[in-house]
């Protein structure tokens with residue numbers, strides 16, 4: 001084994017609410033899960049391109065007492081089943097249950113979930129893409145050296161109009177972001193998160 005010279009499988013890091021599924025503002029019931037149009041086939045396309053897939057989601061509704069850890073588990077069980085029905089398997093799904101004032105290491109934009117996923121799955125965050133609808137997703141992508149892509153679904157249009165973050169590109173939705181990734185790996189641009 002020579003892990004230092006083995007080619008690193010590239011990963012796409014995905015926000016959950018407003019990126020994969022319709023934003024429900026503290027989604028607290030598996031029945032509220034609705035995949036955004038085209039998400040299944042888009043993730044399948046990333047798989048076909050060889051990317052690993054990891055979901056990273058802030059779920060401060062736990063810390064706020066809106067729902068419990070068992071609810072998060074049931075929501076994720078249904079999400080995995082819905083994606084599975086579309087022929088998509090995730091490599092990992094990580095969530096932060098803490099609140100903004102808890103000072104944890106995992107709440108986005110802090111890098112804890114990415115570091116944990118990278119250690120568990122053996123990938124280089126600097127060779128990754130991060131897709132999300134909120135400023136924290138873009139800030140996290142930048143913080144770990146990934147290429148951050150903002151989608152206009154969920155809170156994305158608001159995020160875009162606020163102009164407070166620095167995505168590498170802004171796309172209408174996840175399928176459009178996957179088109180962008182496919183073009184960028186095909187043409188050799190955007191091979192790392194370094195500014196062009």
Ligand SMILES: [Mg+2]
Nearest residue numbers: 015017018133
């Ligand atoms: Mg989101």
Ligand SMILES: [Zn+2]
Nearest residue numbers: 096098104106
């Ligand atoms: Zn946390």
